[in-house]
Amino acid sequence: MDALLPRPRAELAPGAVHVPDWLGFDEQRELVAACRGWPGYRHTTYPNGGVMSVKTVCLGWHWYPNGYSRTTDDGKPVLPFPDWLGDLGRRALADAYGEPADGYEPDTALVNFYAAKTKMGQHQDKDERSSAPVVSFSLGDTCVFRFGNTESRNKPYTDVELHSGDVFVFGGPSRYAYHGVPKTLSGTADPALGLTGRLNITLRVSGL
Numbered sequence: 001m002d003a004l005l006p007r008p009r010a011e012l013a014p015g016a017v018h019v020p021d022w023l024g025f026d027e028q029r030e031l032v033a034a035c036r037g038w039p040g041y042r043h044t045t046y047p048n049g050g051v052m053s054v055k056t057v058c059l060g061w062h063w064y065p066n067g068y069s070r071t072t073d074d075g076k077p078v079l080p081f082p083d084w085l086g087d088l089g090r091r092a093l094a095d096a097y098g099e100p101a102d103g104y105e106p107d108t109a110l111v112n113f114y115a116a117k118t119k120m121g122q123h124q125d126k127d128e129r130s131s132a133p134v135v136s137f138s139l140g141d142t143c144v145f146r147f148g149n150t151e152s153r154n155k156p157y158t159d160v161e162l163h164s165g166d167v168f169v170f171g172g173p174s175r176y177a178y179h180g181v182p183k184t185l186s187g188t189a190d191p192a193l194g195l196t197g198r199l200n201i202t203l204r205v206s207g208l
């Protein structure tokens, strides 16, 4: 659904850029189809027994709390990271930062599925051995994305709505900022997208 007011591109902090409506509707549909085609979404378990409410499938490298592996939790090889997804990431990063991003070579994607009421606590993406930017694509239901500071999961932070098709990039001084998803707004997805819930894809450079 078209927004009543255009949402402008916004730099929340140095290196943290929100580009609303970056993906066209057909591109969103193609990405949803790609996400449906990747098998093996699972709830990630923490060493302390905690279970994440999102379901995740990884491409390139498999993320687990505190590291990355070439095999999934059940010992299967990780799905390949497709070239086209790297191209999409370079285009998104170039548009977010307004400068060429030819050297950006993400090799890892975490694809998160948020069913109704799913959240993600404040955390840093810090298991990569590269400080290259993270590029995030949102699909389906709108969420509240909380973008904080690099010191702690507490204030100051800024809440922004991420809608289907939005890109959010965090790199440079914001690369290790705490962030999370305190809320997904169920039922806000355009029915024509054919997705109940929210998908988020983050591209990363593993440095591995």
Ligand SMILES: O=C(O)CCC(=O)C(=O)O
Residues within 6 Å of the ligand: 110, 112, 120, 125, 136, 145, 162, 179, 180, 181, 200, 202
């Ligand atoms: O769903 C989002 O927008 C953020 C996901 C995230 O922070 C992560 O996968 O590390």
Ligand SMILES: [Fe+2]
Residues within 6 Å of the ligand: 123, 124, 125, 179
């Ligand atoms: Fe994250």
